[in-house]
Amino acid sequence: MQKAFINVFNNVLGSVREPLLVLDNSHKVVGANPSFYKNFCVTQENTEGALIYDLGNGQWNIPRLRELLEEVLPQNCVFNDFEVEHSFENIGLKIMHLNARKINLKSIDAQLILLAIEDVTEREHYKRNLEEIVEARTSELALARQAAEKEKETAETALLEIQKLKKQLEGEKAYLTEEIKLEHNHENIIGKSDALKYVLYKVEQIAATHTTVLVLGETGTGKELVARAVHHSSPRRKRALVKINCAALPANLIENELFGHEKGAFTGSSARQLGRFEIANGATLFLDEIGELPLELQGKLLRVIQDGEFERLGSPHTIKVDARIIAATNRNLEQEVKKGNFREDLWYRLNVFPITMPPLRDRIEDIPLLVAFYVKKIARRLGKDTPIVPKLMMDTFLNYDWPGNVRELENILERAVIISSGPKLRMVDDFNKPLASLGNTHKIKESKTLEQVEHDHIVQVLEQTNWKVSGKNSATQILGLNRSTLRARMRKLDIIKP
Ligand SMILES: Nc1ncnc2c1ncn2[C@@H]1O[C@H](COP(=O)(O)OP(=O)(O)OP(=O)(O)O)[C@@H](O)[C@H]1O
Numbered sequence: 001m002q003k004a005f006i007n008v009f010n011n012v013l014g015s016v017r018e019p020l021l022v023l024d025n026s027h028k029v030v031g032a033n034p035s036f037y038k039n040f041c042v043t044q045e046n047t048e049g050a051l052i053y054d055l056g057n058g059q060w061n062i063p064r065l066r067e068l069l070e071e072v073l074p075q076n077c078v079f080n081d082f083e084v085e086h087s088f089e090n091i092g093l094k095i096m097h098l099n100a101r102k103i104n105l106k107s108i109d110a111q112l113i114l115l116a117i118e119d120v121t122e123r124e125h126y127k128r129n130l131e132e133i134v135e136a137r138t139s140e141l142a143l144a145r146q147a148a149e150k151e152k153e154t155a156e157t158a159l160l161e162i163q164k165l166k167k168q169l170e171g172e173k174a175y176l177t178e179e180i181k182l183e184h185n186h187e188n189i190i191g192k193s194d195a196l197k198y199v200l201y202k203v204e205q206i207a208a209t210h211t212t213v214l215v216l217g218e219t220g221t222g223k224e225l226v227a228r229a230v231h232h233s234s235p236r237r238k239r240a241l242v243k244i245n246c247a248a249l250p251a252n253l254i255e256n257e258l259f260g261h262e263k264g265a266f267t268g269s270s271a272r273q274l275g276r277f278e279i280a281n282g283a284t285l286f287l288d289e290i291g292e293l294p295l296e297l298q299g300k301l302l303r304v305i306q307d308g309e310f311e312r313l314g315s316p317h318t319i320k321v322d323a324r325i326i327a328a329t330n331r332n333l334e335q336e337v338k339k340g341n342f343r344e345d346l347w348y349r350l351n352v353f354p355i356t357m358p359p360l361r362d363r364i365e366d367i368p369l370l371v372a373f374y375v376k377k378i379a380r381r382l383g384k385d386t387p388i389v390p391k392l393m394m395d396t397f398l399n400y401d402w403p404g405n406v407r408e409l410e411n412i413l414e415r416a417v418i419i420s421s422g423p424k425l426r427m428v429d430d431f432n433k434p435l436a437s438l439g440n441t442h443k444i445k446e447s448k449t450l451e452q453v454e455h456d457h458i459v460q461v462l463e464q465t466n467w468k469v470s471g472k473n474s475a476t477q478i479l480g481l482n483r484s485t486l487r488a489r490m491r492k493l494d495i496i497k498p
Pocket residue numbers: 185188189190191217218219220221222223224225226288328329330370406407410473
């Protein structure tokens with residue numbers, strides 16, 4: 001009967017292209033189809049009757065095949081797609097899908113196993129190749145994606161940095177444009193007196209450092225020029241000297257100017273504005289008239305000077321800056337500390353390296369140089385020939401007290417050059433009288449009451465300042481009075497603006 005089955009097997013399945021084997025219960029080969037012999041290069045006589053594991057000189061002793069026949073199949077009647085990968089000596093590596101089926105021949109009470117071998121080597125290679133390509137591509141893509149994300153992050157950080165720098169530059173540009181409008185005097189500091197030479201020596205000593213400098217001296221002595229000289233001789237010279245006048249604005253506006261604000265910090269703040277501290281980052285901040293800084297802001301200023309930290313108005317974020325501080329004042333800060341108008345700790349912080357500008361009356365040898373410098377400069381600006389300064393006029397200058405210092409001298413010379421038409425400089429008429437009565441009281445010939453002297457002096461200063469009563473370069477500043485006192489005196493002495 002088994003023989004009969006084999007005949008059927010040979011006749012029916014002989015033409016099947018897939019290699020087939022029929023095994024008996026003890027895994028001996030009962031028969032195989034021609035495709036099997038052909039594909040696995042074995043001969044019929046060495047195959048039939050042999051134990052499957054002995055085929056091809058034991059090459060078929062494959063652990064996975066044993067697993068299928070001895071462990072898997074006894075539990076199942078059919079088992080498909082059992083993958084076996086094996087390297088044969090004669091035909092090389094084969095990847096096979098084994099489909100096994102138990103066939104019961106009831107009539108003779110025997111059981112056979114039909115083993116169909118599907119050669120999937122090529123397909124598997126192709127599939128594995130594809131998988132490898134896909135895997136490689138996937139990891140390449142993942143890497144590219146990672147790199148792109150990193151680049152994006154770097155670009156975003158760079159963009160933020162650029163935006164920050166742009167804002168700072170915009171602030172600096174706007175500030176410099178304002179500065180240019182104010183026509184600052186960037187010329188050299190004129191003078192050869194020992195007092196001035198000592199100042200310049202101190203400037204040289206400190207310029208290269210990052211130390212805070214405090215410039216002291218009466219109004220108009222050239223404190224701002226000194227501040228500029230320190231900045232221009234320092235390593236920060238390529239950046240702007242950012243200036244703020246602490247006397248010019250009320251407390252809340254100075255705070256805004258110094259520290260800036262966020263959009264929406266207060267009504268009307270429609271955009272973020274950088275403060276002078278941020279603009280001066282890496283540069284120098286000149287705090288003019290520091291003695292006028294309101295007490296409530298002195299603490300905030302102290303913190304920036306000490307730690308370089310502050311917050312914009314309306315922002316919780318702390319900003320770090322590196323701005324060199326140069327402060328100037330015509331006040332006696334020590335006295336202001338005693339009076340409780342100035343914080344002692346801030347005074348100590350500012351007073352690290354004080355430079356005192358001497359008043360003009362204490363360096364009269366500078367007067368001829370300053371006169372020559374300004375007469376020439378003003379005449380050139382007005383398109384005139386430089387007039388000669390008569391000796392008598394120079395003597396008057398040398399004997400005058402100059403309460404308004406170099407600024408006052410500059411103003412007087414400007415007025416004189418304007419009215420002079422000939423080769424000699426002519427003094428403005430109403431200048432001579434108060435001048436004599438001011439600086440050289442001992443030379444007064446005509447007797448005047450104290451009230452008359454006071455009246456004439458106030459009028460002269462008011463005319464000199466174009467009747468500017470308060471603020472920078474005003475009569476109150478030159479006279480050393482506060483605004484209400486000056487107004488009261490003017491009322492008392494019947495002084496009215498013409
Ligand atoms: N040595 C100098 N050589 C040339 N010009 C000078 C000199 N000193 C002062 N000036 C001029 O005098 C004017 C006043 O100077 P500056 O503004 O620096 O004085 P200041 O002490 O800062 O005055 P204030 O206290 O009123 O702010 C400026 O026009 C400045 O150029």
